[in-house]
Amino acid sequence: MVETSCLALISFLIFSFFTVEIHGSKQGIVFNKFQKSKYKVDSQIDRRDFNAQEVEVDNHILHSQKGLKEKDRIDKLPGQPRVNFSQYGGYVTTDKLAGRALYYYFVESQHSKQKMPLLLWLNGGPGCSSLAYGALEELGPFRVNSDGKTLHKNGYSWNYAANVLFLESPAGVGFSYSNRSSDYNTSGDRKTSTDNYLFLVNWLERFREYKKRDFYIVGESYAGHYVPQLAHTILHNNKKANNTIINLKGIMIGNAVINDQTDNQGMYDYLASHAIISDQVMHDIHTFCNFSSGTIPSQCPTALDEYIQDISFIDIYNIYAPLCNNPNLTSFPKKNSIVIDPCSGIYTHAYLNRANVQAALHANVTKLKYDWESCSDILFSKWGDSPSTIVPLLHEFLNNGLRVWIFSGDIDGIVPVTSTKYSIKKMNLSAKTTWYPWFSNGEVGGYAEVYKEGLTFATVRGAGHEVPSYQPGRALSLITHFLKGTPLPTTKRQP
Numbered sequence: 198m199v200e201t202s203c204l205a206l207i208s209f210l211i212f213s214f215f216t217v218e219i220h221g222s223k224q225g226i227v228f229n230k231f232q233k234s235k236y237k238v239d240s241q242i243d244r245r246d247f248n249a250q251e252v253e254v255d256n257h258i259l260h261s262q263k264g265l266k267e268k269d270r271i272d273k274l275p276g277q278p279r280v281n282f283s284q285y286g287g288y289v290t291t292d293k294l295a296g297r298a299l300y301y302y303f304v305e306s307q308h309s310k311q312k313m314p315l316l317l318w319l320n321g322g323p324g325c326s327s328l329a330y331g332a333l334e335e336l337g338p339f340r341v342n343s344d345g346k347t348l349h350k351n352g353y354s355w356n357y358a359a360n361v362l363f364l365e366s367p368a369g370v371g372f373s374y375s376n377r378s379s380d381y382n383t384s385g386d387r388k389t390s391t392d393n394y395l396f397l398v399n400w401l402e403r404f405r406e407y408k409k410r411d412f413y414i415v416g417e418s419y420a421g422h423y424v425p426q427l428a429h430t431i432l433h434n435n436k437k438a439n440n441t442i443i444n445l446k447g448i449m450i451g452n453a454v455i456n457d458q459t460d461n462q463g464m465y466d467y468l469a470s471h472a473i474i475s476d477q478v479m480h481d482i483h484t485f486c487n488f489s490s491g492t493i494p495s496q497c498p499t500a501l502d503e504y505i506q507d508i509s510f511i512d513i514y515n516i517y518a519p520l521c522n523n524p525n526l527t528s529f530p531k532k533n534s535i536v537i538d539p540c541s542g543i544y545t546h547a548y549l550n551r552a553n554v555q556a557a558l559h560a561n562v563t564k565l566k567y568d569w570e571s572c573s574d575i576l577f578s579k580w581g582d583s584p585s586t587i588v589p590l591l592h593e594f595l596n597n598g599l600r601v602w603i604f605s606g607d608i609d610g611i612v613p614v615t616s617t618k619y620s621i622k623k624m625n626l627s628a629k630t631t632w633y634p635w636f637s638n639g640e641v642g643g644y645a646e647v648y649k650e651g652l653t654f655a656t657v658r659g660a661g662h663e664v665p666s667y668q669p670g671r672a673l674s675l676i677t678h679f680l681k682g683t684p685l686p687t688t689k690r691q692p
């Protein structure tokens with residue numbers, strides 16, 4: 198009886214956080230809800246280490262792509278300013294029998310597209326859209342105006358540095374779908390990785406000029422799982438086939454879910470060090486909330502109650518950001534700033550649910566029964582597996598000579614820089630270039646450390662959970678140096 202009561206109390210204490218109003222990124226909100234389900238007492242989510250599922254690259258999975266590239270070409274999006282690069286959007290089937298297809302949006306580089314690498318961007322959640330966040334609110338060439346029907350240019354788009362591919366996955370996210378509804382009840386990390394791999398193999402058949410191109414995978418938040426898992430699947434199938442099916446060169450993850458235990462510990466320490474929770478609350482949580490013990494001291498629920506109260510009225514995903522106080526669209530676009538509008542998610546939602554926008558994107562061709570949403574409402578309750586750590590995969594990549602960078606916006610409070618530092622410490626790496634400031638446009642862009650084993654860790658100063666939204670210039674500098682394999686600049690004067 199004591200044990201049952203204790204487990205119930207533990208579950209309540211850990212996750213009472215999720216009953217309060219949360220401000221900020223829906224991507225982060227979904228992650229919090231997911232963590233609640235992952236660690237509740239009766240959770241069925243498999244937390245064992247990730248292993249790739251074997252995929253035979255043969256006629257069974259390689260579908261005919263003849264003529265589909267040109268059908269996917271986007272002439273112009275509604276309300277779009279003039280640009281000098283090509284863009285494409287459409288579906289790639291990953292399972293003919295189930296009628297499962299993933300939606301992609303692709304923008305070629307603004308210059309030298311024949312020489313620039315191919316970069317795949319993935320958002321997290323799990324269940325959140327790379328079209329919503331990555332393409333239209335972070336690193337894509339456009340952002341949506343406050344009228345919800347026109348676009349303006351992002352002067353720091355990552356297609357200045359690469360040909361950039363955005364993917365909505367798994368099926369059930371955004372415009373991606375399956376004709377077999379049971380697919381939505383069997384999602385998980387392994388299935389997502391396999392589908393992402395099947396997508397890539399077929400997409401590269403459609404865009405054959407990129408088949409041998411240097412390829413990189415980048416993402417944030419729960420994509421701290423997606424990115425390494427897809428990279429592991431690529432390496433596994435390349436080795437199995439004794440052939441470079443996909444020319445993977447490296448990965449980069451930001452404000453990423455890496456290791457659950459250190460992610461959680463680092464969050465409390467970060468909030469205390471940034472004067473959001475008191476030192477006393479942090480001390481009490483670390484001292485009294487030892488959930489492996491047989492009893493829960495009274496100081497633990499008191500400390501957690503104070504923690505919840507302290508974070509309830511700020512944007513925990515950017516602790517210094519203003520909140521969206523006026524969620525209405527405007528008749529005419531508001532004046533735009535470099536830093537993203539806190540109500541931008543509302544503008545994006547309105548834009549992507551317009552019929553003329555969906556037609557231009559070649560999206561929603563099956564006329565889904567639900568609106569497009571930035572994060573899926575139909576996947577979350579049935580997620581099957583989510584490893585508690587991806588550290589073994591990061592070691593695998595370093596041992597195989599892949600470029601591995603981890604970055605962290607330093608004013609994110611949900612997967613903060615402290616969590617990332619603790620997780621990297623778990624890897625037991627040896628410093629090659631110790632902690633130093635790196636520069637962007639004559640200012641400190643953040644701080645970095647390089648390890649002998651090949652990992653680079655970089656903070657981005659003044660950035661929240663979605664780094665390219667809050668510090669687009671510094672984010673562009675970061676991705677440019679990553680893709681070139683050059684160290685982040687150590688002086689104000691850059692080449």
